[in-house]
Amino acid sequence: MVNMLSDTVFFQKTSNSVIVLDENGFVIDINEAGVKMSGYSKEEWLGKTLELISKNPQDNKDVWHIVEKQEFWEGELWNRHKEGYDYLVNRSIVKSKKHDGTVIYLVLSKDITESRKKEKGYEDMLTKDGLTELPSKQLFEDNFQNLLRMGRRSVERVALVSIDIARFQSVNDSFGYDNGDEVLKEIAQRIRELIPNDAIMARINSDIFMVACPDTTYNATVSWLENVKDSFRHIPFDIDGVDTFLSLHMGVGMFPDDGKTSQELIRNADMTRSRVKNSSSEMYQFYKPDKNAQVFEKLIMENNLRKALQQSELELYYQPQINIETGDVTGVEALIRWNHPKLGLISPMSFIPLAEETGLILPIGEWTLREGCRQIKEWEGKFGLPLTMAINLSPKQFANKHLVQDIAGILEEYDIPSKNLELEITEHAVMEREDNYIDKLQQLRNLGIVLSIDDFGTGYSSLSYLAKFPIDFLKIDRSFVLKMLSSKVDSTIIYTIIAMAHELGLDVVAEGVESEDHLKMLGGMKCDYAQGYHIAKPMRKEEVEEFIKSNPFKKKNLNQ
Numbered sequence: 393m394v395n396m397l398s399d400t401v402f403f404q405k406t407s408n409s410v411i412v413l414d415e416n417g418f419v420i421d422i423n424e425a426g427v428k429m430s431g432y433s434k435e436e437w438l439g440k441t442l443e444l445i446s447k448n449p450q451d452n453k454d455v456w457h458i459v460e461k462q463e464f465w466e467g468e469l470w471n472r473h474k475e476g477y478d479y480l481v482n483r484s485i486v487k488s489k490k491h492d493g494t495v496i497y498l499v500l501s502k503d504i505t506e507s508r509k510k511e512k513g514y515e516d517m518l519t520k521d522g523l524t525e526l527p528s529k530q531l532f533e534d535n536f537q538n539l540l541r542m543g544r545r546s547v548e549r550v551a552l553v554s555i556d557i558a559r560f561q562s563v564n565d566s567f568g569y570d571n572g573d574e575v576l577k578e579i580a581q582r583i584r585e586l587i588p589n590d591a592i593m594a595r596i597n598s599d600i601f602m603v604a605c606p607d608t609t610y611n612a613t614v615s616w617l618e619n620v621k622d623s624f625r626h627i628p629f630d631i632d633g634v635d636t637f638l639s640l641h642m643g644v645g646m647f648p649d650d651g652k653t654s655q656e657l658i659r660n661a662d663m664t665r666s667r668v669k670n671s672s673s674e675m676y677q678f679y680k681p682d683k684n685a686q687v688f689e690k691l692i693m694e695n696n697l698r699k700a701l702q703q704s705e706l707e708l709y710y711q712p713q714i715n716i717e718t719g720d721v722t723g724v725e726a727l728i729r730w731n732h733p734k735l736g737l738i739s740p741m742s743f744i745p746l747a748e749e750t751g752l753i754l755p756i757g758e759w760t761l762r763e764g765c766r767q768i769k770e771w772e773g774k775f776g777l778p779l780t781m782a783i784n785l786s787p788k789q790f791a792n793k794h795l796v797q798d799i800a801g802i803l804e805e806y807d808i809p810s811k812n813l814e815l816e817i818t819e820h821a822v823m824e825r826e827d828n829y830i831d832k833l834q835q836l837r838n839l840g841i842v843l844s845i846d847d848f849g850t851g852y853s854s855l856s857y858l859a860k861f862p863i864d865f866l867k868i869d870r871s872f873v874l875k876m877l878s879s880k881v882d883s884t885i886i887y888t889i890i891a892m893a894h895e896l897g898l899d900v901v902a903e904g905v906e907s908e909d910h911l912k913m914l915g916g917m918k919c920d921y922a923q924g925y926h927i928a929k930p931m932r933k934e935e936v937e938e939f940i941k942s943n944p945f946k947k948k949n950l951n952q
Contacts, residue, residue: 408502409481415495416755417441417456418702429481429503431474439702442499445471447478448529448597455485457561458569459497460794463487468504479505493801521595523573524580532594532602536654539592539606543647550647551605551613553676554661555583558639558669560599563631571632578629579638586619588612602661610646610678617642621675641668642676650679694750697743700730701755707731708763709930712939713782713901713923716915719945723780723814725923726764727930728756748786757789761799765806765813767933772808775940780842782814790817796835803839810840816867818846830860837862844901848889858896866893870904870924877909887917894918 403410409426411419419437427434430445437444447470458465466484473479481501488496519531527535536552543550557563557579564572576599583601584593591605605613620640628635643664651657660679668677700706710724730738747753764781771779789795803810815836837843844865845858858866868886876883890900902914905924914922928939 408500411437411442411499411501413442413497413499415758416701417497420496426501429473429479429501430471445473447472457564459485459487461565471501479503480508489801492805494805495798495801524577524595526580526584526601527592527594529594529596532592532596532604533654535592536604539604540647540654540657542606546607548607549609549649550657551603551608552645552647552657552661553603553605553613553617554643554645554658554665555601555603556641556665556669557599558641560638563636563638567632567634575629575631575638582623583620586623587616602658613644613646617644617676624675640675641665643668644676644678646678693743693746694752696732697730697747697750697752700732701752701759705731705733706756706759707932708760708767709932710767710936711923711930712928712936713780713921714927714943714945716911716919716922719943721777721779721940721943722921723782724936725782725816726760726767726784728760744786748788751788753786753788754792757786758798761802762806765802765808768808768812769806770933771937772812774937777940778809778812780812780814782816782844784816784846787818790829790832796832796839799836799841800839811842814842814844814865816844816846819848830862834862847903858893858898863898865899865901865921867901867903868919873902873904873910873914873924874906876913877907883913886914886919890917890919 403423406423407425409429410423411426412421414420419440419442422434422437427437430437432444455465455467455469464484464486466482469481469483470478471481480503482504483499483501486498486500488498490496519528520526521528539550542548557576560572563575567575576595579599580593580595580601583603587593587603588605588608590607591603593601593603595601605616620642624638624640628637630636643661643666645651645657645661645664647657650660664677664679668674671677707729709727709729711727712721713723713725714720715722728740728744730740730743732738744753747756760783764783768779768781771777785795792798799813799815803813817833833843842865843861843863844867845861845863846867847869848866866889868889872882872886876886886902893900899920901921901923902910902919903923905911905914905922906926908926910924911922911926927945928936931939
């Protein structure tokens with residue numbers, strides 16, 4: 393479909409920008425009008441995202457939330473040309489599919505800057521936020537610069553506070569975007585009434601606001617921040633007839649202590665707000681260089697991780713699993729690694745939590761599914777073996793309402809038997825929203841996919857729940873296996889889990905098998921499958937192929 397679109401007269405001749413994105417939001421094609429409108433060449437666009445020209449990147453994130461829910465969005469956005477000037481576009485984004493089922497996005501943009509200039513109210517649009525009627529971001533930045541100039545002349549402190557609304561996306565998801573907009577207007581009005589009269593305030597984008605107070609002190613700033621905090625803690629918002637309490641994240645930077653320029657102060661206030669976001673108890677904090685350095689490193693890591701997706705730096709390693717009775721290799725577990733060009737191989741423990749926090753886990757998870765299925769197909773052709781590829785699903789992936797549809801499309805795209813794909817889900821992910829997820833598990837099971845509960849025993853640990861879930865495997869957590877030789881309690885727990893799982897018709901995989909004694913004891917307990925460093929460490933695909941050919945466990949009767 394992409395090639396067909398590129399060949400159409402519309403794509404080639406239209407004066408409107410047409411950009412084609414892949415399923416992860418990366419540009420795979422752009423027409424000449426798009427190149428001319430943005431100032432970036434086609435080569436500069438390929439592999440990038442729409443953030444390349446976004447004046448306010450947060451606006452793009454808000455738009456994508458809507459596109460994912462409704463598969464369409466239309467509206468006006470400010471873009472920034474390569475040469476630095478801003479232009480207004482009317483943009484439409486449509487979610488579509490190629491003939492093979494792969495998701496793509498079509499982005500059509502028309503430059504409406506000149507036509508808007510002729511309309512009444514254009515100047516208001518430049519100086520006023522259309523939703524809250526607060527000053528625009530540009531006007532705020534200009535006024536903030538003036539406050540700093542006055543502060544330098546009179547040696548006064550200026551406080552800059554960066555504010556966002558905690559979990560505001562859930563308001564939009566639960567009550568709809570129209571109600572969300574009404575809440576933003578109320579929030580803006582409430583904060584405006586609680587800050588000093590000479591303070592300036594603006595909505596920077598979406599649910600992020602900024603307040604700047606001239607001629608102030610630390611104590612005076614704390615005083616009005618406490619008033620804002622108390623108001624949000626004790627006075628609910630009426631959202632579509634429902635009293636709802638909201639919370640804020642507020643980061644404070646003080647001029648001249650925390651920065652001499654507007655850019656420094658905005659950066660430090662934003663980073664402090666990010667730090668507050670990770671705190672469960674505080675609603676505001678003042679800038680602290682040592683702590684903000686950690687936040688800055690985190691932001692750099694996030695940016696590098698986004699680039700890693702674009703530049704093919706992610707790689708799958710595979711850890712073989714064997715049938716304990718026969719020694720046959722029955723499958724592998726896919727384990728992601730980040731091959732950083734400077735830092736080398738980075739463990740998932742160092743970047744998966746960040747991916748979960750930032751939402752990057754969704755495109756990373758989809759890449760893992762695609763690469764895993766592609767590898768299954770390759771090994772099927774090379775060895776003719778019905779190997780199972782076990783892939784972990786994160787809680788956010790499992791919560792994705794398009795998960796079943798996306799996986800069905802990937803299986804069809806790579807033309808592999810669904811029984812060769814095993815999805816591993818943690819106890820916590822399933823139990824967190826049990827009623828909602830049982831149906832999703834059943835839909836995956838109906839596709840023929842193998843399902844397993846990973847790290848069993850570390851969470852809810854109730855076998856009574858397992859009868860409700862349409863699953864095939866339990867994976868016993870390595871923490872029990874490692875201690876089973878020296879701990880009667882742990883060995884008894886493992887024996888009990890295996891016996892009860894078999895009664896429920898489930899097979900059992902033991903993780904963390906690090907010695908022959910572990911393997912023999914598990915064999916004596918009638919455990920079905922084993923995985924761990926005694927069998928094989930996680931390996932690149934070439935090493936897995938050699939392991940399958942030379943399998944030292946083949947034809948051993950490990951139950952004796």
